[in-house]
Structures are given as structure tokens and as C-alpha cells.
Amino acid sequence: MSPDAASDDLARDAFAVLLPAFASLDCHAVALPLLECGCTSILIGETRAEYLARRMSVERLAAETEAVFSGAIARLREACPDLIVAVDQEPIGIRRLQGLMPFLAEGEDIRELDSATIEHRAAEMARAARRLAVTAFLAPILDVVTGRNAWLSGRTLGASPEDVGRIGAAYIRGARAAGIAAVAKHFPGFNELARDPAMYDVSLETPRETLIADALPFRAAIAAGVSGIMAGPAPVAALDPDNAACTSRAVIDLLKGEFGFEGLVVTDDLDAPATLRGRPVAEVAVTALAAGADLLLVVGGPHLHEVADGILDAVAAGTLPQERLRDAARRVRAFAAGPGAVSRNGRC
Template sequence: MSHGPLMLDIAGFELTQLEREMLLHPVAGGVILFSRNFQSPQQIKTLVSEIHGLREPPLLIAVDQEGGRVQRFREGFSRLPPAAWFGELNKQNSKKAKSIAQKIGWLMAAELRSVGVDFSFAPVLDLGFGKSSVIGDRAFDRKPLVVAELAHAWMMGVHEAGMAAVGKHFPGHGWVSGDSHCELPIDHRRLGDIMMEDLLPFQRMIDYGMEAIMPAHVIYDHIDPKLAGFSKYWLQDVLRKQLNFQGVIFSDDLTMAAAEEAGGYAQRAHAALNAGCDMVLVCNNSAGASEVLEALGDYNNPAAQMRLIRMHGRKAQHREVLHMDPRWRESVELIALYEESPSLNLDL
């Protein structure tokens, strides 16, 4: 059974019989976990193992474990700093900031791999314009080259731990003030402005070998009337052809308010896949996920299935072994610096 084009979620700490049946559907391809699914490292490892054991190849399992405000697993996991913390470090000591970003990227990925999670939806490559509350300190910096270099260092650590990286939110969510979870943000800038700034981190990270990208639920109305995630222009003309991206394109969550402009759940899924997404996310709405499972029963994209294979995690260490690794101890000590001085009054 190959990877289907739908990533969905589950309700609690354990799978229900209905959820098992949904995950065995050929259209299912992955599971995204949330805080409600997490009770302890051992519990999440058991849950992940059960999900992976349902079928072959195993379903992909992902989580949002960026750090700062967006970290789904906390108790028993290191408290990760937000991306902006690395940007502030960079202003004081660029070389040290990149070294720390690489170590923390490794820590994030190694801890997730120790419980079997395949990848995190990170890093955020949006620019910190100071306009978007939903992005805020999730952005590394305002400057495109700084974002690219810090994200690259972070990704190097992630790769060392056996995990793929997912850059978001293409072509850039940092300029708009609206939260696409709750409304439809519209970016009124011209293409040249976006190309010169927002796209630069994505281009650099593609060149550095980033495996996956998630588009923004944003309309760039001077460029294309459709949301970026439903736009052939953004996903095929720009991302695939102009930027030469050969990796996986994940849709953002199709239950977000901004996605409603594409219609019902079946229409949203078809629109995203037809635009160029390889896998679509439907979260926090089991009825919507069921609708997509039914609607995509005859969908088949061998190229997407081949790309998705790259997202499986590799070389996981048991938690006990991981905690004896000198890199883990060093990274945890760096985390302690953040705990003590989140405002960055550090002696660098």
C-alpha cells in the first residue's frame, strides 16, 4: 500500500477503532499529532509505534515542534526557544548563533526521532516584518539572508538526527497582519517585492537540500487571485519551475478559515492537489477528513508517492541512549541559557 495524499489527525492518547479504519484507507498517508495526543514520552512512543505498525510502508507521522509558542510535546522534552531567539543571538555573534541553531535543530529532531516521529513542520522561513501576530517570534529575523543562514544551520542539525525539514509558509506569511487560522489574509505587495525578500530564504533552503515546503493560506492579489496553496502559479510556475524545487509540497490545514474560499472539504482537497500539493492536511474535523477519504478514492500520483518516501525518519536513538549522548547534554545546557535569559542578556 503506497502513501495516500491525506494527512489527518486523531482525537486522543490512543487510537479508536474508527481511527484505525480511517488510517487503513488507501487515501490516508500520514498523521499529524497535537498536544491533546501527548501524555508522556513513553505514551507517545507507544502511539507512534501502533500507527506505524498499521501498514507498509508506514504512515508518515508529523508534529509542529518549532519551539517557543509552537511546541506540541513538552513534558519530558526540552523546552525549545522560538526562532527569533536565534536571530537576536545572531546580532551579537553570528558564528555562535549558527552553531547554537544547529545544535538545537539536532536536539529537536533527535528527541522526536527517539519516540518515532518522522518529522516536524519546521523551520518557519517567513520574514519577521513585525506585522503578523501569528508569525511573530516564530520568524528567525527580518533580513532574508539571516533567515536563510540560521535556518540552514538549524536544518543541518535536523539532518544529523535523521529527520527531513519542512519550510513554511511559502511564498511568505510575514507581511500580512491577518491570521489565516481565523480569516483570509490578503497581501497587496507586487511580485518584485516578494521575489526580492520573502522568496530568498526558500530559494536558499531549496539549494541547501530542504525536503519539503508548506504554502501559506494567503492571497497575493496583485499576482494571483487564489490562495498560494491552491495556486498553480505559485506551486508549479514559481516553486517547481523557477525555484526548481523537487521535494514534497504539503498543504496547510484545509480546515483553517482562509481555506474556505475553495469550497467544501472535497473541493479544497482537489483544488490543493490539482494546484501541485503532494499531500493535504485535514485537522480537527473528522467529518471533513472522512469526506476527503471518500472523494479521493480514485486519486493516484506516483510522483508524489515517490517524493513522500523521503519524509520517513532515519537512525532513531532510544531515549536512554540519547540522554547519554554528549551532544544531548551540550544542547540541554544551551537550552538552560534560554531558560535563564530569554531576553538574550547572554555573555557571548
């Protein structure tokens, strides 16, 4: 391989590890150049108002039909046939595909459903998502919330690790059986937070012993074959008081070591104040990769070209090992070609 070809491949790797999030399907002007540069994934997200309301807007529900949604994704796949198309489709809480598929639980307590019913309904949801060309659910939420936590209010599966683990594992098995990759979140679990980490720089102060006990649902998810795990957006003081969980080597080493997870490690939103902690997003992206994260969730926009440049600069400076970047990109592409892939042909 010539030096120029190797350099081009490395540049594509820097884009491949980015997961740009867009609040609208009308994102092609920004998303297509990213895909052409090597990006292999996209999060079709929601607005801040929808995020807070835990439901999609009346305007979105009226405008987004199955044909509109799948048509928008088809345009993106022209640039990247093996495209990871992710959505927040939580069992309860934020359900980006509201109006386009049935809910897993509506008007009933999900904890009252047996595992077989949850698995069956999750598979139905996944089949509907496949018709829309979606390949991954950023779900289920496995945090066991036992205190104040406005960030996860209305989104969690209960206060019992056993209940959350059972429901989460059934959801994962159902989605996986129907060809959708599940990404469980938010490791190691945030039982309480004084403020929303998407708005404030806040840390989790829970003792390590409680963290490990409450993380039982992640063990159940791994046993169920979960494809990816998202680490959380705020520091976990008992493990690493300086870095958010998704940018912390200590947290990611715990996930890969003591928990034995070998799948894709995904960050939460790197743009969150509790993750940035006053640093530029490119610097935080390098920190996350060096810590062992593979796929970096970031707000979509033209600035991501600068983030990719920052990653390449870190490789050139020796602060990010080249092999770590190449390994992360390989793992992202393998995820794209896994159970959630629509196409296995083409090179993005």
C-alpha cells in the first residue's frame, strides 16, 4: 500500500468512528459529505423538546410516514450501502419511531409482562424498523434508578436490578432475532444524578459496591448477546472523578474486563457538558478513543470534519495510537455488517 493510500484509509477511519446525530430526516446536505469521507453510521434523533416530552411532536407524527422515512434513508445508503442507522427506540420513554410502529408497552406496566411477551413484541418492533431501513436501537436503558434523576425520568425499567435485567435481556433477544442490533445504556448505570448531564457538568457519587450491584442488568444484556453498550455521559467518582464514563479508561476497562464485554463500545453524546467538561469536542473524542470507545456519538454538523482532523492530528502526534483508531474503525464496520446490516456489499 502506498503512503498516500494508507493516509487516505486512516482518514476514512477517523470518520468511521463518528456517529453523527440529526434531529431531522432532512439532513442530507450535511450527512452526505460525512458519509463520502468515510462515516459509516447515523443517528436519526429527536429535538430537545421531543427528548424532554418523551414523545414525538404532533408535526413530526403528521409528516413522517413510512415512505418518507425509508426514502430519506435510501438517499443516505447511496453514499454508504453498509450504513448503521440508529434510533432511540426505548422500551418506554423516548421512542423515535412513534407513529411508525407499535410500542412495546402501552397503557400497561412493562414489569407485569412475562419475558416471552416482551421478546415477541420487541421482535415485532424490530421487523417494523427493518422495513424503515433502521439497523440499530440505542436501547434498552438498563440504569437502575433509586434516587433523583431527572435525566432518566420516565425512561427506566424499574428500581430492581433483577427486573431491569430480565426485561432488558428479553428486549435484546427479540430485537436481535429480527435483525436489529441493540445498544444497551448507560454503563455502569446511574442510579441518581443531581442534574441532567446533557445540561450541566455533574458527577455520579455512588459508592463502587453499589455501582457493581446495580450493574447486574448489563451482565444479563451481555449474556443475551447485546451487540453494543453505551457508556454514560457523566463522571463516576468511584471509578474516575475526572472523565465522563464514556471517555474513561477505568470505566471501559471495567466493562471489557470484569464484565467480559467484547462488543462495540459506544459513547453517549460527547457534546454534553458533563462529558466536555470545558474541553473542545475533538479533544474529548481523542480521549474517548484512547480509553477504548469505538463509536463516538456527536451532534451532526460540518464541524465534524474538524473533529476527524483532530483525531488524525492526535495519531500523528502519538497521543492516540494508530492501531487503536484502526481497531475502533474495524469494529464499527463489523457492527455495520452484523445482524443489523441491510447490505453487506460496497465500501463506504
